[in-house]
Amino acid sequence: MELEQLRAFVAVAEEKSYTKAGERLYMSHSTMSRAVSALEHEFGVRLISRDNHVAGLTPEGEKLCEMAKKLLDMAAEIEEKMHLS
């Protein structure tokens, strides 16, 4: 698990779209897809449901998304504090 993967996952969750998420992070949609797949593979859990055409979160995805946002916030805070040094 790396921050980069979580950034991609959260972007997809928020945009409800791999394509939009990719545009937001200046990456291709396939890169987004692979990042999420990697997380799903690592945890052995599906994070985003493909049942419907929309990229909706599974219950596990919801859980991870919530925790991931906190972690990313904390990481951003660290970067900010260090840059001020």
Add this chain to the structure above:
Amino acid sequence: MELEQLRAFVAVAEEKSYTKAGERLYMSHSTMSRAVSALEHEFGVRLISRDNHVAGLTPEGEKLCEMAKKLLDMAAEIEEKMHLS
């Protein structure tokens, strides 16, 4: 900033040695050196003092180390919770 870099930095800080840190993470010492250098370059701050022969932390290094440990703990907690899903 990525978790991998922080893991390397914290390992170096705790072992007070690039060589030992590398062994602990099953990587070469040069990889450790580069990871720390990347962080120093990103923040524009020296994190580990090379004045003496020992790899001691600078004040900024201390600060980052403390915050990084918390972040890594949180990341580990997330991984743990997700693996239990």
Add this chain to the structure above:
DNA sequence: CGGGCTTACGGTGTGCGTAAATATC
């Protein structure tokens, strides 16, 4: 059909380890 996700493929670039250079004690 149309839009969007996934997968395959090829190429580029990053990042690793080995090994040499440098520095410190």
Add this chain to the structure above:
DNA sequence: GATATTTACGCACACCGTAAGCCCG
């Protein structure tokens, strides 16, 4: 002089984007 970090070098591997395939509305 020995131990430890930095840097150079060459190479393999991972990752990205393009594009084709596929699925669902």
